[in-house]
Amino acid sequence: xxxxxxxxxxxxxxxxxxxxxxxxPISGHRSVSWYQQTPGQGLQFLFEYFxxxxxxxxxxxxxxxxxxFSNSRSEMNVxxxxxxxxxxxxxxxxxxxxxxxxxxxxxxxxxxxL
Amino acid sequence: DQQVKxxxxxxxxxxxxxxxxxxxxxxxxxDYFLWYKKYPAEGPTFxxxxxxxxxxxxxxxxxxxxxxxxxxxxxxxxxxxxxxSAVYFCAASTxxxxxxxxxxxxxxxxxx
Numbered sequence: 001x002x003x004x005x006x007x008x009x010x011x012x013x014x015x016x017x018x019x020x021x022x023x024x025p026i027s028g029h030r031s032v033s034w035y036q037q038t039p040g041q042g043l044q045f046l047f048e049y050f051x052x053x054x055x056x057x058x059x060x061x062x063x064x065x066x067x068x069f070s071n072s073r074s075e076m077n078v079x080x081x082x083x084x085x086x087x088x089x090x091x092x093x094x095x096x097x098x099x100x101x102x103x104x105x106x107x108x109x110x111x112x113x114l
Numbered sequence: 115d116q117q118v119k120x121x122x123x124x125x126x127x128x129x130x131x132x133x134x135x136x137x138x139x140x141x142x143x144x145d146y147f148l149w150y151k152k153y154p155a156e157g158p159t160f161x162x163x164x165x166x167x168x169x170x171x172x173x174x175x176x177x178x179x180x181x182x183x184x185x186x187x188x189x190x191x192x193x194x195x196x197x198x199s200a201v202y203f204c205a206a207s208t209x210x211x212x213x214x215x216x217x218x219x220x221x222x223x224x225x226x
Contacts, residue, residue: 004157035214035216041116041218042203042217043205043214043216043218045213045214045215056213058213090157090158091157098209100148100160100205100207101148101160101163102160103160104157104159105150105157105158105159106157108157
């Protein structure tokens with residue numbers, strides 16, 4: 001069974017630009033969560049989607065948004081990029097919402113903002 | 115404000131010995147705790163979990179202990195193996211959703 005895939009794996013952007021990251025969950029998984037990992041803050045929860053609806057949202061500004069499609073694939077968007085947005089963005093999928101034990105992470109997208 | 119803290123950024127242990135990774139939390143509403151392991155260039159993988167109604171959970175070489183009164187949990191790996199070398203993250207959640215709150219991780223190095 002294929003794992004969680006994230007594209008692109010690496011991305012370089014400049015301040016003020018916007019970026020869209022993509023996540024394809026494991027087949028059959030309907031919940032997708034996004035996390036940001038930085039050296040200073042560690043892993044921080046961004047948001048969770050289940051059946052195309054956002055269930056939970058972390059403490060991030062409105063520049064961070066996401067969506068989920070009917071095939072459970074998810075995208076996250078960051079607008080007006082700032083230097084501090086440089087991070088590893090991880091996506092995780094699980095069969096159902098609220099089931100962290102079955103959450104599988106993708107390898108992440110490394111975003112660098114110059 | 116970091117609600118889950120892993121105060122040791124790194125730990126080095128000899129192969130065959132016990133590795134003890136510690137985690138403290140501040141939110142008394144947390145009722146579910148997890149440990150993840152992360153290798154470089156890979157996403158974290160779930161290792162073991164414990165709910166607040168238990169004080170211990172075992173899975174092979176891995177045991178997690180929870181001390182609710184101290185708001186402290188620990189992961190014991192016995193015996194440690196070189197393949198255990200990775201970054202270990204502690205996470206906690208509250209019901210009904212499961213927005214995980216992670217610690218910053220502890221890098222474990224198991225030397226032969």
